[in-house]
Amino acid sequence: MSQMTPEAFVDYAADRLTCSSPTDRRDRALAELLKYAAATWQHQDEFMREDLTAVARHTLIALDTPPTN
Structure with missing residues (x-):
């Protein structure tokens, strides 16, 4: 993925x-x-x-991590 501005990164996480x-x-x-x-x-x-950037980063990590149950 190409470099994103921080606001684009936050928007991407929301999407x-x-x-x-x-x-x-x-x-x-x-x-x-x-x-x-x-x-x-x-x-x-x-x-x-x-x-906000940290929340977006952790949201994306959580979406890419399979559930443990």
Whole structure:
């Protein structure tokens, strides 16, 4: 995958989450939060941007990890 801007990365994580579990309300809420954050990236402070990027990264890791049960 090519280099993405941080806001594009957060948006990508939201899209992957939406596609993986479109009916799970918790996943949908997180995806909507990430979408909002990506859309308002310029208004977020540096600490929030770092946290959002970490959430997106961990979301993608969780989506690529098979369930343990």
